[in-house]
Amino acid sequence: METVDTVVWALWAMLPAYIPNNAAVLAGGGRPIDGGRTWGGRRVLGDGKTWRGTLIGTAAGTALALGLTQVTPSVSAALGTDLPTFSLRAGLGLAFGAMLGDIGASFLKRRTGRERGAAFPGLDQLDFVVGALLCAFVAAPSWFTETFTLPVLVVVVVATPVLHIVTNGIAYLLGLKNEPW
Ligand code: CTP
Ligand code: K
Numbered sequence: 336m337e338t339v340d341t342v343v344w345a346l347w348a349m350l351p352a353y354i355p356n357n358a359a360v361l362a363g364g365g366r367p368i369d370g371g372r373t374w375g376g377r378r379v380l381g382d383g384k385t386w387r388g389t390l391i392g393t394a395a396g397t398a399l400a401l402g403l404t405q406v407t408p409s410v411s412a413a414l415g416t417d418l419p420t421f422s423l424r425a426g427l428g429l430a431f432g433a434m435l436g437d438i439g440a441s442f443l444k445r446r447t448g449r450e451r452g453a454a455f456p457g458l459d460q461l462d463f464v465v466g467a468l469l470c471a472f473v474a475a476p477s478w479f480t481e482t483f484t485l486p487v488l489v490v491v492v493v494a495t496p497v498l499h500i501v502t503n504g505i506a507y508l509l510g511l512k513n514e515p516w
């Protein structure tokens with residue numbers, strides 16, 4: 336595969352993992368997952384991880400995966416490059432995994448004394464990638480190994496932090512997010 340084709344493939348494959356956190360920002364609120372509970376004097380997860388945000392984020396990413404699969408033939412013909420399709424298990428794995436990675440990061444942030452909204456450089460940009468890839472592997476192993484070859488994984492790990500910084504910066508400037516990370 337040409338490099339540009341690998342990049343397009345990788346970004347398309349990760350779209351169902353990119354949407355959930357942004358959907359959660361728009362849809363979040365309500366009851367926190369940890370129910371206000373603390374551990375070691377600090378919140379287990381904090382008010383930033385809610386049931387509604389997690390549910391809507393997961394649903395948005397999964398729906399996107401199924402929608403992308405419908406338009407894959409026409410988009411891939413228009414671009415003149417191959418694109419991956421998503422089974423329900425693959426889409427759900429990516430979307431729920433992205434939310435789970437973000438939740439795991441909040442858990443680590445609270446354990447290291449970081450308040451809600453505090454930055455944790457590196458973790459903030461890759462938590463949801465690690466979660467999405469792990470969950471997709473568990474949910475749809477053969478799809479995963481066909482879709483995420485080594486070059487594709489390299490593109491994902493390099494390109495995602497850049498995209499994350501840009502989209503969160505935009506969300507911050509639009510007043511949708513309290514911090515630009
Ligand atoms: N959100 C949510 N549920 C999630 C993830 C996010 O409701 N599972 C919403 C919350 O309103 C949250 C906002 O999206 O405040 C921004 O998400 P994020 O930056 O991940 O959370 P923070 O508030 O910064 O909290 P933390 O420090 O725990 O990351
Ligand atoms: K986060």
Ligand code: MG
Pocket residue numbers: 452453514516
């Ligand atoms: Mg934040």
